Amino acid sequence: MNNNSAAPDSTQTNESANGNSDQRPSSDTSQSDSWNDNRVIVHVDLNSFYPSCEELRLPLLVGKPHAVIMTHEEQGRITKGVVASCSYEAKKLGVKSAMPLTAALKACPDLVLNRVDIPYYATISEKVMNVLHDCSDILEQTSIDEAFLDCSGKIHALGVHKDKAIDVADSGLGHGPLKREHDSVRNLSYSYLIEDFANSIKNKIKLECGLLASVGVAPTKSLAKIASDFRKPDGLTIVPPAAVPNFLENLEVERISGIGTITKKSLKQMGIETIGQLARTDVQTLVHRFGNKYGIRMWKIAKGLDADPVRPRVEHVSLSSEFTLPDFTKDQQRLLVHLNGLTDELFARLRRKGYQFRTVGIKLVHADFVVETRERSYLRFQDTRESITSAIPALLQKFYSTVPQRQEGQVDSDIMENAPSHSGTELIINVPIRKIGIKLSNLILNSGSGREEGQSSILDYL
Ligand SMILES: [Mg+2]
Known part of the structure; x- marks a missing residue:
């Protein structure tokens, strides 16, 4: 397990649990909690998805170095091809995605090989997406093993439930077990709600599909993706709105999706290596170098201002x-x-x-x-x-x-x-x-x- 807050110095979830326990979570709590008026975007990234699917099919593989190979050889022993993905045990021995098979076997002579089987992985993916669908207001599947969830409505509904419970408790109507429940609910902050919620998503994926996922929660899509990437495997990283600048400050610019080696090099020439530095750069300088669209986009993401909505895909519909x-x-x-x-x-x-x-x-x-x-x-x-x-x-x-x-x-x-x-x-x-x-x-x-x-x-x- 690897469930942690975003950054050691961030205004994170757990601290605010008791701070406002005797007040309604109105505007007062929003200062410590800061999620109230923000979106709650969750990014789910299944860990080593193809190899994990192979382990589901053949549990003997668990704990062994094994790899899924893209190959033209349709039958028999796999002798040629490229590594599509490999288990963590294989990664530890130096096997990497996109590595030629010969190099992979050199790094790990005992590597167990399986052919890529997309139709099979797609059935497992569908199962996971169904779970995620139930956990979200809007689900945007971005690849076979990744999805964004907009959970704002669900989380805020839980918050409203909390408010109502406090009302009941305060008006003296709650007694006995009910009262105790209200007290515990009252002590929950939005951040705790979110942490519980995100953990429940991870647990459902584990229990219902047998897979591990890294999960990131943040007020924007781009940040949620950076957060899910922050700890792997089986990680949970929550970036509350108030913690966004701290979280991003020292991260390398290439953590931003879309910034590849070329852009990274250009930014470095401009003296920009961290997302914090990028956020402090004059946006006009970025526009001048990278064009209107790309320049503004990277600057906004660095500032935590990306408003891109989670959009449901309806590609099967025409x-x-x-x-x-x-x-x-x-x-x-x-x-x-x-x-x-x-x-x-x-x-x-x-x-x-x-x-x-x-x-x-x-x-x-x-x-x-x-x-x-x-x-x-x-x-x-x-x-x-x-x-x-x-x-x-x-x-x-x-x-x-x-x-x-x-x-x-x-x-x-x-x-x-x-x-x-x-x-x-x-x-x-x-x-x-x-x-x-x-x-x-x-x-x-x-x-x-x-x-x-x-x-x-x-x-x-x-
Ligand atoms: Mg993945």
């Missing part, structure tokens, strides 16, 4: 709309008119459901019922009608600019790196079409209502 043409047509203009009509309907549904999308797809059903689809994905989430309509001509072009490969359900997907251009050239329609459809996929829920930053500009495509 929105689509289809239309059967009154008669078969090859006429491009008619197809565009009908596709525009579908766009209106689809866009209204997108708005109503509060989604943003990344991928636009068009489906054409030929007269002989052959179905063809083409799709394009934006690099960023979009929420304007224009971002649907502007993709359509380029998508249509993709059907006809190449020899149609007439295959059921074929998908031709690519990344839209530039704004799709309205093509002035006539399309060569060579097959009559009976039905058309548009599909929006890679959906994400809008964060909060009334978020209107979705105006797409050329920059959104970059």
